[in-house]
Amino acid sequence: MVIIMTTEATAENIKAVIESIQSVGLTAQIMEGASQKIVGVIGDKRLMACLAIDAMDGVEQSVEISKSYKLASREFHPASSIIDVDGVKIGGGNIVVMAGPCAVESREQLFESAKIVKAAGAQFLRGGAYKPRTSPYSFQGLEDEGLRYLAEARDLTGLKIVTEVTEVEAVETVSRYADMLQVGARNMQNFRLLKEVGRGSKPILLKRGLAATLDEWLNAAEYIMSEGNQNVVLCERGIRTYETYTRNTLDMSAIAAVKHLSHLPIIVDPSHGTGKWRMVKPMAYAAIAAGADGIMVEVHPNPAKALSDGPQSLTPENYNEVMNGVFKLAKFMREEKLAIDTL
Amino acid sequence: MVIIMTTEATAENIKAVIESIQSVGLTAQIMEGASQKIVGVIGDKRLMACLAIDAMDGVEQSVEISKSYKLASREFHPASSIIDVDGVKIGGGNIVVMAGPCAVESREQLFESAKIVKAAGAQFLRGGAYKPRTSPYSFQGLEDEGLRYLAEARDLTGLKIVTEVTEVEAVETVSRYADMLQVGARNMQNFRLLKEVGRGSKPILLKRGLAATLDEWLNAAEYIMSEGNQNVVLCERGIRTYETYTRNTLDMSAIAAVKHLSHLPIIVDPSHGTGKWRMVKPMAYAAIAAGADGIMVEVHPNPAKALSDGPQSLTPENYNEVMNGVFKLAKFMREEKLAIDTL
Amino acid sequence: MVIIMTTEATAENIKAVIESIQSVGLTAQIMEGASQKIVGVIGDKRLMACLAIDAMDGVEQSVEISKSYKLASREFHPASSIIDVDGVKIGGGNIVVMAGPCAVESREQLFESAKIVKAAGAQFLRGGAYKPRTSPYSFQGLEDEGLRYLAEARDLTGLKIVTEVTEVEAVETVSRYADMLQVGARNMQNFRLLKEVGRGSKPILLKRGLAATLDEWLNAAEYIMSEGNQNVVLCERGIRTYETYTRNTLDMSAIAAVKHLSHLPIIVDPSHGTGKWRMVKPMAYAAIAAGADGIMVEVHPNPAKALSDGPQSLTPENYNEVMNGVFKLAKFMREEKLAIDTL
Amino acid sequence: MVIIMTTEATAENIKAVIESIQSVGLTAQIMEGASQKIVGVIGDKRLMACLAIDAMDGVEQSVEISKSYKLASREFHPASSIIDVDGVKIGGGNIVVMAGPCAVESREQLFESAKIVKAAGAQFLRGGAYKPRTSPYSFQGLEDEGLRYLAEARDLTGLKIVTEVTEVEAVETVSRYADMLQVGARNMQNFRLLKEVGRGSKPILLKRGLAATLDEWLNAAEYIMSEGNQNVVLCERGIRTYETYTRNTLDMSAIAAVKHLSHLPIIVDPSHGTGKWRMVKPMAYAAIAAGADGIMVEVHPNPAKALSDGPQSLTPENYNEVMNGVFKLAKFMREEKLAIDTL
Structure with a gap:
């Protein structure tokens, strides 16, 4: 998941977001540019389902980038099933x-x-x-x-x-x-x-x-x-x-x-x-x-x-x-x- | 329902369509123009649900023009429900x-x-x-x-x-x-x-x-x-x-x-x-x-x-x-x- | 932009992606999890328009997370225009x-x-x-x-x-x-x-x-x-x-x-x-x-x-x-x- | 074109619709059922483009049933073009x-x-x-x-x-x-x-x-x-x-x-x-x-x-x-x- 912060997001907002992510056992990484800050979340998508990051202060929106299914995915089972x-x-x-x-x-x-x-x-x-x-x-x-x-x-x-x-x-x-x-x-x-x-x-x-x-x-x-x-x-x-x-x-x-x-x-x-x-x-x-x-x-x-x-x-x-x-x-x-x- | 016949539809095709409509108790009306023939069907939409006119010879397609719901319609019950x-x-x-x-x-x-x-x-x-x-x-x-x-x-x-x-x-x-x-x-x-x-x-x-x-x-x-x-x-x-x-x-x-x-x-x-x-x-x-x-x-x-x-x-x-x-x-x-x- | 690498992406694939990003004057950041690697790109969206990262080896897909318009955005011009x-x-x-x-x-x-x-x-x-x-x-x-x-x-x-x-x-x-x-x-x-x-x-x-x-x-x-x-x-x-x-x-x-x-x-x-x-x-x-x-x-x-x-x-x-x-x-x-x- | 009249449409409403159709040189046909009246219009679709029947009193809506293109149609030109x-x-x-x-x-x-x-x-x-x-x-x-x-x-x-x-x-x-x-x-x-x-x-x-x-x-x-x-x-x-x-x-x-x-x-x-x-x-x-x-x-x-x-x-x-x-x-x-x- 990638969390896009608003341009006005404060350091405290970002801290709160990261703590929230860590509280469910996931790890967060910050990426900061001149005019934009984003927070990346890596780990089990199933844990992310418990996060409601979009509702936190300073958050513009979150974007899902990983799949939530596993057993049905080719990554999990590379050979075609018969x-x-x-x-x-x-x-x-x-x-x-x-x-x-x-x-x-x-x-x-x-x-x-x-x-x-x-x-x-x-x-x-x-x-x-x-x-x-x-x-x-x-x-x-x-x-x-x-x-x-x-x-x-x-x-x-x-x-x-x-x-x-x-x-x-x-x-x-x-x-x-x-x-x-x-x-x-x-x-x-x-x-x-x-x-x-x-x-x-x-x-x-x-x-x-x-x-x-x-x-x-x-x-x-x-x-x-x-x-x-x-x-x-x-x-x-x-x-x-x-x-x-x-x-x-x-x-x-x-x-x-x-x-x-x-x-x-x-x-x-x-x-x-x-x-x-x-x-x-x-x-x-x-x-x-x-x-x-x-x-x-x-x-x-x-x-x-x-x-x-x-x-x-x-x-x-x-x-x-x-x-x-x-x-x-x-x-x-x-x-x-x-x-x-x-x- | 309005049935649009193909330009090549024969008189027999039209006859078959009309008989099919009559067989479920509905009435049909033909409208003929220079290059187009259509058949109109008037009556209870619920009876029309038993017709598969589109599959008949000489039929281009049928178009539904009436509603299939009745109890939920304002025509049936003009006053707003509370x-x-x-x-x-x-x-x-x-x-x-x-x-x-x-x-x-x-x-x-x-x-x-x-x-x-x-x-x-x-x-x-x-x-x-x-x-x-x-x-x-x-x-x-x-x-x-x-x-x-x-x-x-x-x-x-x-x-x-x-x-x-x-x-x-x-x-x-x-x-x-x-x-x-x-x-x-x-x-x-x-x-x-x-x-x-x-x-x-x-x-x-x-x-x-x-x-x-x-x-x-x-x-x-x-x-x-x-x-x-x-x-x-x-x-x-x-x-x-x-x-x-x-x-x-x-x-x-x-x-x-x-x-x-x-x-x-x-x-x-x-x-x-x-x-x-x-x-x-x-x-x-x-x-x-x-x-x-x-x-x-x-x-x-x-x-x-x-x-x-x-x-x-x-x-x-x-x-x-x-x-x-x-x-x-x-x-x-x-x-x-x-x-x-x-x- | 966030670039999602395939699970099979090699270190070389990631290196090539990062070099490509840097070649247009943008900065890249890697985020690595147990089963997933993503690369974040921060900077001017207009420069990103010149990147065709999705076509590179080891890339599953890229996801846009920033806007490409600027003059029309409220971030650029916070007061409502009259x-x-x-x-x-x-x-x-x-x-x-x-x-x-x-x-x-x-x-x-x-x-x-x-x-x-x-x-x-x-x-x-x-x-x-x-x-x-x-x-x-x-x-x-x-x-x-x-x-x-x-x-x-x-x-x-x-x-x-x-x-x-x-x-x-x-x-x-x-x-x-x-x-x-x-x-x-x-x-x-x-x-x-x-x-x-x-x-x-x-x-x-x-x-x-x-x-x-x-x-x-x-x-x-x-x-x-x-x-x-x-x-x-x-x-x-x-x-x-x-x-x-x-x-x-x-x-x-x-x-x-x-x-x-x-x-x-x-x-x-x-x-x-x-x-x-x-x-x-x-x-x-x-x-x-x-x-x-x-x-x-x-x-x-x-x-x-x-x-x-x-x-x-x-x-x-x-x-x-x-x-x-x-x-x-x-x-x-x-x-x-x-x-x-x-x- | 088929014109569906409202259930409350009067004989005068229908008369006005028919006159409007005839005024552009098209012919109309009425179909009347127990609870529904529709008017069919046969003829050149290009003439119909000048009608605004839906805006007339007593009209529920009109439904187009014929094509407005001619030169591009297979009916006009049955053989596939090369x-x-x-x-x-x-x-x-x-x-x-x-x-x-x-x-x-x-x-x-x-x-x-x-x-x-x-x-x-x-x-x-x-x-x-x-x-x-x-x-x-x-x-x-x-x-x-x-x-x-x-x-x-x-x-x-x-x-x-x-x-x-x-x-x-x-x-x-x-x-x-x-x-x-x-x-x-x-x-x-x-x-x-x-x-x-x-x-x-x-x-x-x-x-x-x-x-x-x-x-x-x-x-x-x-x-x-x-x-x-x-x-x-x-x-x-x-x-x-x-x-x-x-x-x-x-x-x-x-x-x-x-x-x-x-x-x-x-x-x-x-x-x-x-x-x-x-x-x-x-x-x-x-x-x-x-x-x-x-x-x-x-x-x-x-x-x-x-x-x-x-x-x-x-x-x-x-x-x-x-x-x-x-x-x-x-x-x-x-x-x-x-x-x-x-x-």
Whole structure:
């Protein structure tokens, strides 16, 4: 942390700041120029969380310069992590595809989706049983019934199941049916939920919050990891910006940032990221080229009849085309040694 | 909803779109120009939530033009609501002040805060017992112990208690101690929590999400109200923008927007809204002048020792000055008939 | 500037960084902790602009901690500036009102507007002769003809004229007709234009860019001031955020920030800031309460016939009501010693 | 345009709205539901620009549903445009690379850069002679001297020259030296400049404004094209969002959006888009995979000594690696028929 003093700060102000820093076991260093004085604090960021230096006399402001997460950082764990989901490996050069409908709507719709997803070579079936929706009057998911259909679809196809858990009380139930638990964008800072899934052993797919910084996202991963569960996969799904043509703005550079800052795998969701099915293909290709460890896409047997997210769902034909391109491209990147794993 | 067809859309495409609209019980109208065809849909927005028109052939995109919330809308309830919190009225020209430390840190700190808060004329004591923090290594709150201190402080001072509830399981406990439950910014779209507090009878202070649109915010209120609890007060606390000088960007125009779109009272939190104690006074004055029904501010006996949000907490002296100005200004606005209640 | 070294940075890397800093005449200081090394740079920010430290080996990133503007800063000029526009004073507790139509459309429309504006007590007539418009097919302004009408309106009413200059070539002409030149949001970083108006003597109204940070805005003022012209008044007019209900998000906290960081006066434009005439009154009141030195509002004899910005223009009746409230409120703030000039 | 009436709107209000629409030669259609009335307007968007419907009685708001640009739209010109820059073709499956230093600093630096750029297979040398800088105290470019060096570098290497023009007065001079004129992000809505370059014949590289919507960007292209110059290439260079880890947020989905909405070629600038040299490679690959017609990258013989944008400049070694990957990837996409030209 660097503390910038006001130009009028007195020697006593500076002394008080330094004593405050030392009182929590950190060390301080003063740097003085002609017109500016700053105090640097070195040491464990976790101790700094107890300091409220900005409120002290003579302080203009403090600037954080170090990360508050540790377990999720590449500095702590230099090798890229590979997360094993019941035999399917995510990270380390393996490209994973998670596909399926936004919501589980019926046994028929899910099974039909599962067959399409499986045929094109995906490893995971996605589908929401509990749906967080902006309006209370929108379809809210089949809940437990949906979970049972997902488990049946796994038995039928061998696909792994990833599905969202939206509340602490449901973690146990969802864990019984799913192979991987998704923490959705709206719950990325539902810290109680993060801790709860952190105490379990199921791998977690942690979506980036709608307006979450990279730092907040990696701290959310830290919440899970600090409870014991190290099996976290990140998922970039678009952030909220001023642009309204797309549903969100897919932050493709988050792939590169995460590969630099963290050892955790990262996949990309171009369906939510754009909100438009037309854009799924180019953004899926871009994600793979940029070094993503996989993609998550929405596919529906009949998007126009979807109860949720129809506009961004692929038809079976579009989906097959995207999968074909994604796997060809991933193979090419790997064989030509263009694939990017760390920066 | 207005559906914009592509220039190549065929008569059959349009027919299919209209049939789809009619299938959910809505009516459609076609408008045709020289180079553009659009289809208008009139009727209950809740039925539209089941349509996935964008995924149909010949459709360029659909544009929502009506609101999805109803109970929270001023159209449904033209008179401004007054929320009664155990005798203290919020809305309808009454100015409410909720003040106190960010977090309950100890019995002494809270009691000292409560006395300061009370003396200057506030009606509510705020203070977090459960603290949502970006880092798992930051102080997480005293939890149940904090709730007990809050209840003791109420007995001591007669102040009403407002405190945050961050999870479904804690609603019952927090309801036992608090007079008003706060749903924080990070939980504004924790829909399970919204429903749970909607089933209770305690008034709710619903903070705006970090990147929530006005529409999403009012829909969050609708989640609570549709479960039965009509006692919702909104709280603007700053939104996330590109500007980093302030912690958030306080959206002062949200006051006016809410007064137009909804009948619910709205207060403003200039402490979180700016992140800087220096800015609390001007923003508190601005909120009152713009028509807010009150403010929520952080005050701490010794901000430099605060375990959370010290930089934005007022000292007792600053707090007294702000309160003096706020009450004078509110009285002036009311007496001069400048106060704004609806637009 | 603080330079954060990577954990793998060698002693040689640090040596090279320090030599680079010293080579431009600055001094460096090393701070070393158990797991982190940082280098602090103290001195003239203008010299730092020549350093590209981030590109050096062993450097994770550099963080700016000082301001790059000087003439515009309150540190350089502690007393609040009062800008004199041909006898009308802006700043120092004087509340200025600039009002008029978005665009000069005809002699009649302008004169009618001028009389309305004058009658309610404004000091400035605003009106665009050169209009920057998103689409090339929108009305682009009457240009020189518009300037002549503005000058006639001044003769008629005694109001001062403020109008936008959008290009270097027009500075001389506009300066001949106007009392104050406006640099619009879209030109806030048109550096050539800033320099050109900086070489003149006419006071400048510098609107904040659509996505400009406070730092960029004050640097834009610095461009003008560093050429000699110290007569700069800032105008907050809303920034671009994700919220679409309002045309822009009026950043009310910019008033307080500018009062802290700079000595320049700041006014607020609630018309562009919200894009909705209904919101002009509450936001005008808020601006005055927060300490703004004035407001700029759009008023039109018949907004529904306006060639530009009708939706946000006040009718004469609304305008009179806003003016009445603004002047009463300003008087009250001053007399009760609640007015905020510096923080 | 769709006009949403308030629930209280009278028959007279609606009549007045319709008459207003008809008065500019457009046709209106009413749609009436149980609780809502809307009026649709079909016809030339350019005529709508003269309407200020939102300011009329009984109007809640109007919503634009059609594009205001025409020449730049794919509807007007269904085939993808290929822009010929003195023999080098941009668009239509050709991948173009523009590379060079941020700023022309000296003859030696430029020539060395040009040789590096040429050797790796780029077609264009970029380099700023006029530099728009946030601070007036930063290096502002060599201006005309820089232009002469660029022309010499062309003679030496055969590379085409693309360089920024920041003001109307310089268009003629820059056109004499450069093969393609760049309009920078900060000038994207400098409408006078757009018109000026639109009257010339040199192809234009139009960078996206820092906070420009796709609609505003394509309207900026329309400004150029409506003056006669149809040779416009778009360049995505990152937009401003709340995320601060990267300098900007590269909006990769803009490639797909532009390919759908417009016939103009689009290239991507991952150097400005991220602000970090480490991220240039993954983002360059992503751009090509997503269907971009090329990339623009900053390369410097010695980034640590660069007078501008050192942190985001590639070293010669990094640059060669990126070029190798980009050309291999582009070839693969084309040969495997994965390349995306229109959606």
